[in-house]
Amino acid sequence: xxxxxQIWDDVAGLWSLVVGLKVTGAYFVKDQVTVHYxxxxxxxxxxxxxPIELVESSDDPAKPRCIVCMTCASxxxxxxxxxxxxxxAKTEExxxxxxxxxxxxxxxxxxxxxxxxxxxxxxRCCLCGFCVENCPAHSIRFSNRGYLAGFDKDAFVFDLxxxxxxx
Amino acid sequence: xxxxxxQFVYLVVAVVAIAIFVAVSALLLVYLERKVxxxxxxRPGPFEVGPHGILQTMADALKLIGKQPFKPDGxxxxxxxxxxxxxxxxxxxxxxPIPFGPLLTGLEVxxxxxxxxxxxxxxxxxxxxxGWGSNNKWALLGAAxxxxxxxxxxxxxxxxxxxxxxxxxxxxxxxxVADQGPWPWHWNMFTQPLAFFIYFTCAVxxxxxxxxxxxxxxxxxxxxxxxxxxxxxxxxxxxxxxxNMIVVCSVATALFLGGWQAPFLPGFWWFLIKMYLLLLxxxxxxxxxxxxxxxxxxxxxxxxxLPLSLVNLLATAFIMKVF
Numbered sequence: 068x069x070x071x072x073q074i075w076d077d078v079a080g081l082w083s084l085v086v087g088l089k090v091t092g093a094y095f096v097k098d099q100v101t102v103h104y105x106x107x108x109x110x111x112x113x114x115x116x117x118p119i120e121l122v123e124s125s126d127d128p129a130k131p132r133c134i135v136c137m138t139c140a141s142x143x144x145x146x147x148x149x150x151x152x153x154x155x156a157k158t159e160e161x162x163x164x165x166x167x168x169x170x171x172x173x174x175x176x177x178x179x180x181x182x183x184x185x186x187x188x189x190x191r192c193c194l195c196g197f198c199v200e201n202c203p204a205h206s207i208r209f210s211n212r213g214y215l216a217g218f219d220k221d222a223f224v225f226d227l228x229x230x231x232x233x234x
Numbered sequence: 235x236x237x238x239x240x241q242f243v244y245l246v247v248a249v250v251a252i253a254i255f256v257a258v259s260a261l262l263l264v265y266l267e268r269k270v271x272x273x274x275x276x277r278p279g280p281f282e283v284g285p286h287g288i289l290q291t292m293a294d295a296l297k298l299i300g301k302q303p304f305k306p307d308g309x310x311x312x313x314x315x316x317x318x319x320x321x322x323x324x325x326x327x328x329x330x331p332i333p334f335g336p337l338l339t340g341l342e343v344x345x346x347x348x349x350x351x352x353x354x355x356x357x358x359x360x361x362x363x364x365g366w367g368s369n370n371k372w373a374l375l376g377a378a379x380x381x382x383x384x385x386x387x388x389x390x391x392x393x394x395x396x397x398x399x400x401x402x403x404x405x406x407x408x409x410x411v412a413d414q415g416p417w418p419w420h421w422n423m424f425t426q427p428l429a430f431f432i433y434f435t436c437a438v439x440x441x442x443x444x445x446x447x448x449x450x451x452x453x454x455x456x457x458x459x460x461x462x463x464x465x466x467x468x469x470x471x472x473x474x475x476x477x478n479m480i481v482v483c484s485v486a487t488a489l490f491l492g493g494w495q496a497p498f499l500p501g502f503w504w505f506l507i508k509m510y511l512l513l514l515x516x517x518x519x520x521x522x523x524x525x526x527x528x529x530x531x532x533x534x535x536x537x538x539x540l541p542l543s544l545v546n547l548l549a550t551a552f553i554m555k556v557f
Binding site: 077084087088090091092094095097098099100101103 | 270273274275276277278281518519521522523538
């Protein structure tokens with residue numbers, strides 16, 4: 068009797084063939100899942116984790132919040148970030164020549180808290196987010212730039228201060 | 235025997251027409267396959283080359299023609315280079331006896347069915363030669379499996395065709411089509427449904443199409459018997475596969491779906507419509523069913539299709555004799 072049962076099971080299994088055809092047939096007429104770039108674009112780019120960018124300072128939108136603490140540069144697993152402190156503006160000549168240390172003179176020499184150069188090598192970045200999480204000034208965030216393409220590797224070494232220079 | 239010039243000219247014209255038909259059909263089918271595959275998978279398919287990708291096949295053909303034809307070291311030159319040619323060569327004689335329209339038959343052959351079945355066997359030889367001549371273990375394995383599959387599935391194919399021949403009393407395809415009527419209930423599909431089902435399954439298996447495509451499975455056997463072929467060698471095998479599909483669907487249309495018989499419109503268009511519907515079914519099957527394991531493939535044949543086709547044949551003979 069088990070042989071008959073087996074035969075019956077095999078014959079009954081033919082219905083699954085029809086079910087399969089129905090599934091793929093339905094897929095044929097349904098909308099495509101592909102978002103056909105460049106004719107269409109995705110509609111949820113706000114939550115996209117793109118290459119990092121600097122956040123504007125709330126006091127002065129023309130400057131980033133970065134305080135050049137070098138946390139991001141040191142914590143990045145792939146050494147993507149290079150930050151160089153901005154050289155302070157030149158003081159009057161007289162102050163430069165005073166080298167001997169009396170405390171009052173050294174206070175005048177200001178250390179800049181702004182980045183002069185902020186280079187970000189996107190060819191090495193894995194978008195882990197360590198820099199974003201650990202920046203004490205909350206100066207780094209992920210951008211929404213999802214449609215990056217290029218022919219040259221150098222085009223993907225970004226200067227993150229560039230967009231601040233135009234302001 | 236006097237040389238009939240008119241018939242000779244007719245034959246030449248028919249051969250040229252069939253060659254054009256095969257070429258155009260193959261081009262169209264490759265594009266259709268990729269588009270159908272894309273849409274079943276809910277993606278666009280080829281889109282960039284030409285509007286909606288219609289020039290994609292041309293680009294592929296040019297690429298294949300432009301590639302260097304490689305022969306692997308130690309491969310048997312004669313076998314290696316003859317195999318793709320032999321795979322594609324039977325395309326012409328296979329399509330000659332098929333009645334595309336009431337008057338559109340290349341060569342009306344009294345034994346048309348036997349001719350088609352005989353020439354289909356050449357493909358098996360081509361597979362053997364390709365597998366052995368490649369000097370490649372996996373190609374040989376793929377060829378061996380493919381031969382076992384083709385030879386095995388020919389038997390139920392033959393028997394289901396024989397059942398139709400019993401019913402109509404002739405092996406002449408034109409006569410078989412003429413005996414059917416314009417409406418679906420006149421077709422042989424309704425008097426021989428089991429034979430149609432068995433024939434179609436065997437046809438898909440004979441042409442090595444999914445789900446029976448283990449011999450050329452990319453993921454299992456690195457492409458099986460045509461592993462070592464590049465450029466036009468592969469192109470010829472590819473063309474041969476699509477041509478075999480066309481042949482098998484044309485025969486199915488002629489035998490079971492009433493050929494060019496139709497209620498309105500000239501018959502030639504109906505033949506093409508029915509043939510292309512069957513081809514689309516085959517493509518649909520490819521993207522629906524998982525690939526059969528080789529033992530499942532052979533079991534299906536020996537345990538199910540062969541006994542069923544025998545039963546069908548006996549039942550046909552019995553009913554024909556008694557009623």
